[in-house]
Amino acid sequence: xxxxxxxxxxxxxxxxxxxxxxxxxxxxxxxRQGRSARLSPPSWLTAGLRPQPTPVPWPAVxxxxxxxxxxxxxxLAAGQPAYGALVSMGALSGVIGDTADAxxxxxxxxxxxxLFGAVGVTLGTLVYGEGWVAVAALTLVALVSGMISSIxxxxxxxxxxxxxxxxVGAGLPMPQPWWKAPLLLGLGGVVVLVLTLLGWPLRGGxxxxxxxAGTYRALAELFEAAGTDAYDEKxxxxxxxxxxxxxxxxxxxxRQHGRAPxxxxxxxxxxxxxxxLEAAPAAHLAARRFHxxxxxxxxxxxxxxxxxxxxxxxxxxxxxxxxxxxxEARRPSEKAVDAALRHAASVVHRTEPDPHNxxxxxxxxxALRVRIRRTARNVLxxxxxxxxxLRLALCIGLAQALVSLIPxxxxxxxxxxxxFVLKPDFGSVFSRAVLRAAGTAAGLVVAAPLLAAVPRGWWxxxxxVALAALxxxxxxxxxxxxxxxxxxxxxxxxxxxxxxxxxxxxxxxxDSLIGCGIALVAGYLLWPESWHTxxxxxxxxxxxxxxxxxxLAFAAPPSGEExxxxxxxxxxxxxxxxxxxxxxxxxxxxxxPPAGDLAAAWWPLAIAVERIVDATTAxxxxxxxxxxxxxxxxxxxxxxxLRELADGLRSSDVLVEVRADLGGDEDGVLAPLRQEVRxxxxxxxxxxxx
Numbered sequence: 001x002x003x004x005x006x007x008x009x010x011x012x013x014x015x016x017x018x019x020x021x022x023x024x025x026x027x028x029x030x031x032r033q034g035r036s037a038r039l040s041p042p043s044w045l046t047a048g049l050r051p052q053p054t055p056v057p058w059p060a061v062x063x064x065x066x067x068x069x070x071x072x073x074x075x076l077a078a079g080q081p082a083y084g085a086l087v088s089m090g091a092l093s094g095v096i097g098d099t100a101d102a103x104x105x106x107x108x109x110x111x112x113x114x115l116f117g118a119v120g121v122t123l124g125t126l127v128y129g130e131g132w133v134a135v136a137a138l139t140l141v142a143l144v145s146g147m148i149s150s151i152x153x154x155x156x157x158x159x160x161x162x163x164x165x166x167x168v169g170a171g172l173p174m175p176q177p178w179w180k181a182p183l184l185l186g187l188g189g190v191v192v193l194v195l196t197l198l199g200w201p202l203r204g205g206x207x208x209x210x211x212x213a214g215t216y217r218a219l220a221e222l223f224e225a226a227g228t229d230a231y232d233e234k235x236x237x238x239x240x241x242x243x244x245x246x247x248x249x250x251x252x253x254x255r256q257h258g259r260a261p262x263x264x265x266x267x268x269x270x271x272x273x274x275x276x277l278e279a280a281p282a283a284h285l286a287a288r289r290f291h292x293x294x295x296x297x298x299x300x301x302x303x304x305x306x307x308x309x310x311x312x313x314x315x316x317x318x319x320x321x322x323x324x325x326x327x328e329a330r331r332p333s334e335k336a337v338d339a340a341l342r343h344a345a346s347v348v349h350r351t352e353p354d355p356h357n358x359x360x361x362x363x364x365x366x367a368l369r370v371r372i373r374r375t376a377r378n379v380l381x382x383x384x385x386x387x388x389x390l391r392l393a394l395c396i397g398l399a400q401a402l403v404s405l406i407p408x409x410x411x412x413x414x415x416x417x418x419x420f421v422l423k424p425d426f427g428s429v430f431s432r433a434v435l436r437a438a439g440t441a442a443g444l445v446v447a448a449p450l451l452a453a454v455p456r457g458w459w460x461x462x463x464x465v466a467l468a469a470l471x472x473x474x475x476x477x478x479x480x481x482x483x484x485x486x487x488x489x490x491x492x493x494x495x496x497x498x499x500x501x502x503x504x505x506x507x508x509x510x511d512s513l514i515g516c517g518i519a520l521v522a523g524y525l526l527w528p529e530s531w532h533t534x535x536x537x538x539x540x541x542x543x544x545x546x547x548x549x550x551x552l553a554f555a556a557p558p559s560g561e562e563x564x565x566x567x568x569x570x571x572x573x574x575x576x577x578x579x580x581x582x583x584x585x586x587x588x589x590x591x592x593p594p595a596g597d598l599a600a601a602w603w604p605l606a607i608a609v610e611r612i613v614d615a616t617t618a619x620x621x622x623x624x625x626x627x628x629x630x631x632x633x634x635x636x637x638x639x640x641x642l643r644e645l646a647d648g649l650r651s652s653d654v655l656v657e658v659r660a661d662l663g664g665d666e667d668g669v670l671a672p673l674r675q676e677v678r679x680x681x682x683x684x685x686x687x688x689x690x
Contacts, residue, residue, distance in 0.1 A: 049438065051477040060098065060472035063195045067091040068468035068489065071188060072496075073461045081456075082175065083184055085496035088464070089168070090188020092489060093117055095471055097157045098192060103200045103207070105248070110196065112154050114189035117161035118182035124169020125178050134170045135400040138415065141166045142396035145419075146389035147379055163396070163419050170400075171412020172497055205262045208248045209310060212266050215241040216306035219273060220299040222280055223337075227287025227294070232607060235614070236582070238277065239575045245270055269309055272347045274568050275340035276302070281614035282333035282621040285672050294337075295327045301341055305348050332625040333618070339625075387527075395422050395523045399515060413508055417515025420483075422523045429524045431590035433516040435480035440512040442480075443487025444505050450488060451495060452502040460492065467492065535584050535602045540649035542577040542609055547642035549574055549613065550673075553620045554635045567620070574613050581606050608680035612642070615673040622669045630670045637662055638670065641677050 068088045075084015094110045123141060127134040145159035165185065174181035218241040222234040249266050287293055301324040324345050329338040379385050399415040417440075421432045446467075454463055467489050474485040491508060549570045585606065588599030623629045641662060662674045 049435070049478070049480055051481060054476040056473050057476065060095075061469045063098070063192065064095045064468040064472050065465045067095060067188070067192045067195055069461050069464040071191065072464055073458075076458060076461070081460075081496050085493045086175075086181060086184035087188040087191070089490075089493055090114070090117070090185035091192050092188070092471075092486070092493075093161050093164070093185075094189040094192030094196075095468070096475070096486075097161075098196055098472075103197060106196050107193065108154055109157065110189060110193045113158040113161040114186050114193075116158040117165040117189070118186050120162040120165035121169040121174070121185055122178060122182050124166040124171075125174045125181050126169075128170050128172075128174065131404055135397060135404055138163075138166055138170055138400050139393045139397035142419075143389040143393040146392035147385045149388060150382060150385045151375055151379060160419065163392075164416065167396075167412050167415040167419060171415070172494070205266070208245075208266055209262075211241070211245040211248050212269055213306045213310035215245045215270070215273060216302055216309055218242075219276060219280070220302035220306065223283065223294055223299040223302060226280065226284040227292070231284050232610065235280070235610070238280075239579060242270075242273065242277070242572075243576060243579060268347055269344075272340075272344040274572075276337070276344055278571070278617050279333070279336035279340045279621055282618035283337050285615070285618050286331060286333040297324070297326055298337060298341065301326065301345070305344060308348050332622040332627050335625040336621045391523050391527060392419075392422055395518050398522055399518050402514070402518070413511035414515045414518070417512045418519050418523070421516060421519040428587050428590045429519060430592055432479060433520050433524075435478070436483055437512060437516050439480040439483025440487050441509065442484040444491075444509055446484070447488035447491045448502065448505045451491065451505065456496065456499070460496070464489070464492065535581060535588055535599050535606075536649050536652075538577070538581045538584055539602060539606060539609065540646045542574065542581060543642055543646040543649065545570070545574050545577060546609060546612055546616070547639045547646065550616050550635060550639050550642065553616050554623075554630060554632075571613065571617060578606065578610055578613075605680060605683050608676065608683060612673065612676045612680060615676045619669040619673055627669045630668055634668070634670050634674075638673060638677055641681060645681055 068091050071087035071091060072081070072084045075081045075087065078084075094114065097109050097113050098106060099109065120141065123137060124134075127137045130137075141163055145163040148159045149156040169181060175184075215238070218234070218238045222231070222238050225231045225234040249263065249270060283294055304324075324341055326338055326341065327334075329335045395418045396415055399418045403414055417436060421436050422429055450463060454460070467485070470485040471482070471489065474481040487508075491505075549567075552567055552570055585599055585603060589596050591599070619630070662678060
């Protein structure tokens, strides 16, 4: 014991004087670090200014350059540069909306919003220069835009384009008669659509096939991580990949099961992943319990299946013979993985799956008229939909009223800024306002020398080629980077319509700051719900669904025959719920205190809920492969605890520690599940908020 003491004394610089000197140095260093921490901006403010590590989408870069520059060249050649600028504006909207992978989805993502954009610019053109009539019209359009944004991704972009084009039509002089502007803007969307769909005949199913193969590879990495701390992160990656694959494949599923062999195969290959994904939690728990990773043959076999899925095969042609070489399975978890993997191999290498035995595990869509009626009812009766619409309408109304009372040159930019910042389903209003201001300032730095030094005319074409290429390249990096890329493009196109040149720069900065200020005050501060996060509400829904899943997993079916697809659908819904919780959590972290700090406190509970779902699935898999089923009283006790937790989340704004009294067979299949439930209920509020 003497040696460590001597070592510690010598480390203090040999004696009291050295110790005092070291202490003073430490205090000075601590003060410098404290001052540095106080001077540096908070992380919630700077998070959006860090570029995301995403690859450059080179095909999209090429399409954007052609789609925006070619109309300018055509307009100059025809002696109508303003017409070319309007077509390029329409193409800009198509480039921004071209974010899907599957060709059918890309068609709808571009074509449908263009129709709404045509309606918007028509309405704006009709009220151009009409003063308060224009204010009322744009306010009403904003209300509709905000309300339809809750329907889905395509509707959200459609609502955005409806409002944007209405603002542009009401703020810029458009060519007459009234139908020319929507026709030219729509023509720009057609240009993007044609360029996007050129590869459809040659690569029609490639995006879906690549996505399904990627899900297999993500699952292989999940098996590699079984028993380690990386398992939770890999499971989330599998969930995101599976959601994306189902969305891509099922977007084409309606009434095609008998006519599209490629679709049937992909759907069958996705469905056989479900038993493998259900077996993964059991394998993970067994690997942790026995401190032994899974045999490498298992992830290697899944990787081999991924390679087979990714290879394009002609209909009616089987894959090469393949029998996975797997170690002997002894325990229930090993038997579950073995059976699921062999079944997946048989389906992947089968000549053709039976189209009548392939379902989407999520239920088939209702008839189109039923879906339209259901969607309209949800939009009109939803309180959240009305709040979104009213908030957007209030801000657009204020923006238009302000520029009607105060002479602001080319004032449409104020309302454009409000639209981009306040689009309700695009994330945090506060952070988007900050990022919009920063991105606009950066974009103006790029645009200023171009507007000052580059003469209008044919020089605009190569400039547009370079600027348009930045839009898809920067959009993937973050909102501020996208804004910085779009700003000089819009300024250049606007200058072709109003010929103000360099004089556009400073007014656009002032307009952006005014728009951000309106969005922050009227769209954020005046709405108390902006100061709170929805993480707790979404977590409560997920916990309640988890309780129902526990009951469904172990309750005896009334008919005596279990329907595994019902359990599959319940579990898939749960993981989608947790994906929305994670998205809400990421959005909340960009909010200023206290909302961001409160959201961070919920994250451990979100992880605990995911583990409860995994433990439930693992227990069910063990029962399916020979383990003794739990007593009904044990299942009921777990369900009761989860429902109490859900009720507590809805009635409290903070996490409160609860000691769960859960008894049962400690060697039974529900023992890991009870442990996860106890952990979830024992999560307490942070020390500073007790």
